[in-house]
Amino acid sequence: MKPLLQRFQFHSLLSTLYLLITICAPLITSSFTPYHTLFLSLASNSSASSHLRHLTRLPHLSSSYEDSLAASYVLSSFPFPSHSTFYSTLLSFPIHRSLSLFSPSSAPFHFSLTQIPSPSDPSSTVFSLTVPTFHAYAHTGSVTAPLTYAYYGRVEDFNKLRSLGINVTGTVVLARYGKIYRGDIVKNAQNAGALGVLVYSDYEDYAKGEAFPAGPWLPESGVQVGSVFRALGDPTTPGWSCTAGEEECERVSIEEIVRRGDMPSVPSLPISGKDGEELHKAIGGQVAPDDWQGRVGAPVYRLGPGPGVVNLTYIGNETLRTIQNVFAVIEGREEPDRYVLLGNHRDAWTFGAVDPNSGTAALLELSERLYKLQKKGWKPRRTIILCNWDAEEYGLIGSTEWVEENRELLTSRAVVYLNVDSAVYGPGFYVSATPQLDPLLIEASKMVRDPDNSSQTLYNSWISSASSPPIERLGGGGTDFAAFVQHIGVPSVDLAFGNGYPVYHSIYDDYLWMEKFGDPMFQRHVAVASVWGLVALRLADDEILPFDYISYATELKGNAKSIEEEAAGCPISFSPLYKSIEYLKTAAVNVNAEKQALEENFWGHSLRKDKSKVRELNDQLMMAERAFTDREGLSGREWYKHLIYGPSKYNDYGSKSYPGIDDAIEEAKKSNTTEAWRFVQHEIYRVARAVKQASLVLNGGLT
Numbered sequence: 001m002k003p004l005l006q007r008f009q010f011h012s013l014l015s016t017l018y019l020l021i022t023i024c025a026p027l028i029t030s031s032f033t034p035y036h037t038l039f040l041s042l043a044s045n046s047s048a049s050s051h052l053r054h055l056t057r058l059p060h061l062s063s064s065y066e067d068s069l070a071a072s073y074v075l076s077s078f079p080f081p082s083h084s085t086f087y088s089t090l091l092s093f094p095i096h097r098s099l100s101l102f103s104p105s106s107a108p109f110h111f112s113l114t115q116i117p118s119p120s121d122p123s124s125t126v127f128s129l130t131v132p133t134f135h136a137y138a139h140t141g142s143v144t145a146p147l148t149y150a151y152y153g154r155v156e157d158f159n160k161l162r163s164l165g166i167n168v169t170g171t172v173v174l175a176r177y178g179k180i181y182r183g184d185i186v187k188n189a190q191n192a193g194a195l196g197v198l199v200y201s202d203y204e205d206y207a208k209g210e211a212f213p214a215g216p217w218l219p220e221s222g223v224q225v226g227s228v229f230r231a232l233g234d235p236t237t238p239g240w241s242c243t244a245g246e247e248e249c250e251r252v253s254i255e256e257i258v259r260r261g262d263m264p265s266v267p268s269l270p271i272s273g274k275d276g277e278e279l280h281k282a283i284g285g286q287v288a289p290d291d292w293q294g295r296v297g298a299p300v301y302r303l304g305p306g307p308g309v310v311n312l313t314y315i316g317n318e319t320l321r322t323i324q325n326v327f328a329v330i331e332g333r334e335e336p337d338r339y340v341l342l343g344n345h346r347d348a349w350t351f352g353a354v355d356p357n358s359g360t361a362a363l364l365e366l367s368e369r370l371y372k373l374q375k376k377g378w379k380p381r382r383t384i385i386l387c388n389w390d391a392e393e394y395g396l397i398g399s400t401e402w403v404e405e406n407r408e409l410l411t412s413r414a415v416v417y418l419n420v421d422s423a424v425y426g427p428g429f430y431v432s433a434t435p436q437l438d439p440l441l442i443e444a445s446k447m448v449r450d451p452d453n454s455s456q457t458l459y460n461s462w463i464s465s466a467s468s469p470p471i472e473r474l475g476g477g478g479t480d481f482a483a484f485v486q487h488i489g490v491p492s493v494d495l496a497f498g499n500g501y502p503v504y505h506s507i508y509d510d511y512l513w514m515e516k517f518g519d520p521m522f523q524r525h526v527a528v529a530s531v532w533g534l535v536a537l538r539l540a541d542d543e544i545l546p547f548d549y550i551s552y553a554t555e556l557k558g559n560a561k562s563i564e565e566e567a568a569g570c571p572i573s574f575s576p577l578y579k580s581i582e583y584l585k586t587a588a589v590n591v592n593a594e595k596q597a598l599e600e601n602f603w604g605h606s607l608r609k610d611k612s613k614v615r616e617l618n619d620q621l622m623m624a625e626r627a628f629t630d631r632e633g634l635s636g637r638e639w640y641k642h643l644i645y646g647p648s649k650y651n652d653y654g655s656k657s658y659p660g661i662d663d664a665i666e667e668a669k670k671s672n673t674t675e676a677w678r679f680v681q682h683e684i685y686r687v688a689r690a691v692k693q694a695s696l697v698l699n700g701g702l703t
């Protein structure tokens with residue numbers, strides 16, 4: 001009886017507190033409540049590790065039987081009402097891959113294109129279920145041509161080759177992984193005239209120490225699998241979605257997708273560090289620049305072309321498959337039609353211990369904590385939706401299809417999207433966000449203990465190497481926040497521990513790697529879940545949304561300065577942009593004052609009046625981000641509607657502010673025509689108008 005009684009007392013004490021807090025709102029609820037503190041105390045690293053172990057038992061490529069098993073696991077592990085959405089989307093699988101080297105100095109060599117698992121790794125027993133190494137959506141074809149070496153395959157690397165007199169046309173390009181999105185490596189090579197592309201993991205980048213399983217580094221046979229699709233979502237339904245089972249869907253043909261430049265028109269393969277080195281030995285000609293060389297002891301890298309000739313042959317199967325997103329919903333008590341979304345993907349190239357299921361494990365652990373809060377009487381003010389996406393690896397397909405399908409409802413109701421892809425790569429806290437969330441993220445990080453040093457908070461370790469917390473922005477395209485931010489303008493966050501890891505997208509991304517190197521105590525997993533959950537709880541429970549647009553205005557001004565410097569001496573004026581940012585800042589100051597006044601004047605108003613006032617203010621704060629989107633989208637990349645944040649044109653992983661202005665400047669610098677500069681000015685005006693719209697939304701009244 002005693003424990004029961006204690007629990008009851010605890011319950012009623014909390015309920016009383018909650019009642020008090022609700023009555024005193026909004027004065028008190030704009031901060032952490034006892035429920036939020038309780039949420040932190042419920043962290044369970046053993047739960048996180050157990051979920052990860054289950055999720056990574058088998059490889060689970062999107063749409064495979066094993067992926068559906070993982071989906072069932074997530075569905076049944078969510079302690080809230082859960083459901084799935086299914087889409088019919090174009091995925092890609094390898095049928096035939098071969099690579100042979102013909103060099104004057106040795107006999108023809110046929111590469112095995114196989115990764116070798118360590119027998120001491122438990123995952124090695126099911127290694128045969130992993131997909132053969134390939135590039136998803138690679139072009140089907142066979143090419144026999146001499147090799148050239150193009151470093152990281154960036155635009156500047158091909159420019160360098162040209163300046164050195166190396167003609168890449170008609171060759172097979174050998175490029176290193178590591179600086180840009182692999183789809184852009186292939187595209188850049190194709191633009192330079194290459195007939196095929198081989199992308200390898202150089203020892204200097206991926207094998208700096210002992211190889212897995214003795215150390216964390218990529219074994220010499222390790223290969224980074226991945227997609228080379230350059231757009232988002234199902235390639236055949238750009239901008240809309242096709243539910244599985246739907247009889248008639250409009251679809252774009254593969255030829256059309258290739259013509260648009262979103263799928264390559266030359267074959268490519270990912271290869272290992274060992275195979276890359278073998279190919280280097282067969283390339284002659286000019287010695288490559290010093291910084292293009294490999295590690296000490298590596299053969300001298302030369303640029304080619306030839307004399308080594310390769311036969312690169314790839315046959316793929318692009319085929320419609322059913323993918324499955326999984327959701328759990330915790331309905332809001334007072335504003336059920338306002339959504340706080342938390343998302344992570346489930347599908348993996350191989351076992352996915354880091355990418356992405358460290359995030360899935362954190363999401364499930366977090367959901368258990370929320371369930372315990374619910375048992376103690378908590379109910380969120382707004383609706384919380386936990387999302388588990390499929391087919392992220394192929395091109396952010398699950399999240400993008402869902403956002404496209406639900407675009408109008410999400411546009412009017414989504415408060416925020418909080419993404420975690422891989423929760424843990426290693427040490428160090430990394431945060432990206434739209435800037436109105438900066439202050440909340442900083443506050444939350446002060447509440448969570450540093451998993452690597454219990455005598456300080458996460459905030460202390462986060463700022464240890466900087467004067468202010470380094471928060472990145474969400475212009476890059478690498479993970480599931482893209483559709484939310486860049487297509488429909490929902491304020492978003494992306495969280496992780498660590499920043500990249502050497503066994504990325506290889507068969508070695510498994511439970512043993514995580515247990516030995518990524519997070520031996522699973523304390524980083526729970527630290528991510530703590531920040532993730534705490535930020536979600538504040539956004540779901542605060543009477544007035546904890547958004548601060550002053551930090552947005554400051555950020556926009558800083559970005560404007562850097563792009564202006566980039567364009568120094570060019571015949572364009574940034575003053576319309578600066579002027580609109582001033583409007584935004586004024587509006588942000590006013591809305592913050594309004595928020596404060598609402599809190600201070602609370603006792604003088606009737607509850608009813610305050611409720612509608614609060615709702616109005618929240619709508620201003622929620623919708624201001626939407627105003628940064630533009631119906632027309634970025635010029636030539638219309639799916640991207642956000643004019644402040646979008647990916648760089650030549651590197652999907654590269655984050656850009658003002659991508660439209662940036663693209664236009666690049667073009668104008670090349671052509672230097674009056675018309676091109678006028679277009680840059682047009683893009684500046686367009687962004688300025690969007691920023692002005694955002695300030696009008698924040699002001700909350702018609703002109």
Ligand SMILES: *[C@@H]1O[C@H](CO)[C@@H](O)[C@H](O)[C@H]1NC(C)=O
Nearest residue numbers: 162165166167168169170193
């Ligand atoms: C490169 O080679 C191709 C064909 O081999 C040729 O058509 C092209 O003109 C060359 N480009 C340069 C810049 O020499």
Ligand SMILES: *[C@@H]1O[C@H](CO)[C@@H](O)[C@H](O)[C@H]1NC(C)=O
Nearest residue numbers: 097098099142144311312313
């Ligand atoms: C290249 O290799 C493929 C086998 O994968 C073979 O069918 C093709 O004939 C070869 N091409 C040449 C030109 O040797």
Ligand SMILES: *[C@@H]1O[C@H](CO)[C@@H](O)[C@H](O)[C@H]1NC(C)=O
Nearest residue numbers: 093095316317318319320321
């Ligand atoms: C391509 O994949 C589909 C399944 O989605 C399968 O039915 C078909 O046989 C595959 N084609 C080849 C050539 O393997």
Ligand SMILES: *[C@@H]1O[C@H](CO)[C@@H](O)[C@H](O)[C@H]1NC(C)=O
Nearest residue numbers: 452453454455456457460461
């Ligand atoms: C742990 O944090 C404390 C307090 O910030 C600091 O003094 C100490 O140096 C840290 N220890 C390590 C190993 O970083």
Ligand SMILES: *[C@@H]1O[C@H](CO)[C@@H](O)[C@H](O)[C@H]1NC(C)=O
Nearest residue numbers: 045046049050520521522523
């Ligand atoms: C959980 O953390 C505790 C304390 O850091 C540690 O002793 C334990 O081994 C961890 N559990 C797991 C499953 O890693």
Ligand SMILES: *[C@@H]1O[C@H](CO)[C@@H](O)[C@H](O)[C@H]1NC(C)=O
Nearest residue numbers: 571668669670671672673674
């Ligand atoms: C661009 O064109 C203008 C005149 O039209 C000229 O003054 C300027 O030097 C040119 N700039 C470059 C970088 O070629």
